[in-house]
Amino acid sequence: MPATAENSLRESAQLLGVLADPARLRILNLLRFRGELCSCEIGPITGYIPSKISRHLSVLKHAGLLQERREGTFIHYRLARTSDPLVKRVLGTIDLLGRTDEQLQADRTALSNDNCC
Numbered sequence: 001m002p003a004t005a006e007n008s009l010r011e012s013a014q015l016l017g018v019l020a021d022p023a024r025l026r027i028l029n030l031l032r033f034r035g036e037l038c039s040c041e042i043g044p045i046t047g048y049i050p051s052k053i054s055r056h057l058s059v060l061k062h063a064g065l066l067q068e069r070r071e072g073t074f075i076h077y078r079l080a081r082t083s084d085p086l087v088k089r090v091l092g093t094i095d096l097l098g099r100t101d102e103q104l105q106a107d108r109t110a111l112s113n114d115n116c117c
Contacts, residue, residue, distance in 0.1 A: 012086055014063070015063060015086060015087065015090070016090075018059055018060065018063040018065070019090060021056070022103075023046070023048060023052065023056045024056050024059065024060055025094065025097065025104070026046055026103070026104065026107055027042060027046075027053075027056055027057065027060065028060070028065070028079075028091070028094050029094055029097065029098045029104045029107055029108065030042065030045065030107055030108070030111055031066070031077060031078060031079050032079065032091060032094055032095055032098060033098060033107075033108045033111060034111055035078060036069075036076050036077065036078040037076065037077055037078075038071075038074050038075065038076050038077075039053055039054065039057060039074070039075050039076075039077065040074065041111075044110070045107050045110040045111055046107065057077060061077075064080055064082070064087075065079060065080055065087065066078065066079060066080055067079075067080045067081075079091065
């Protein structure tokens with residue numbers, strides 16, 4: 001296998017590895033549903049402690065999946081714009097899961113309430 005093909009496959013495997021965590025899937029599901037969230041909105045819905053949320057947001061941001069916007073002391077996250085077809089398909093899969101998985105549906109319902117700081 002040529003080096004460029006190996007690198008491409010490695011990058012795809014890394015992306016899939018980032019997504020292979022229920023906490024990150026829950027966070028991405030919320031962002032797909034709402035569009036943008038303050039980090040403080042995630043805890044009341046997921047029950048995760050701030051350090052866990054921060055760690056997972058950092059992993060998602062490092063993978064190029066998230067962008068952040070600061071507003072005073074608060075950080076708001078949204079999905080990064082991408083033309084990568086794999087990322088688009090993965091996010092489409094999260095939409096499908098959001099419509100079929102009970103936990104992700106419950107998260108979306110909880111998000112309907114005002115949970116912001």
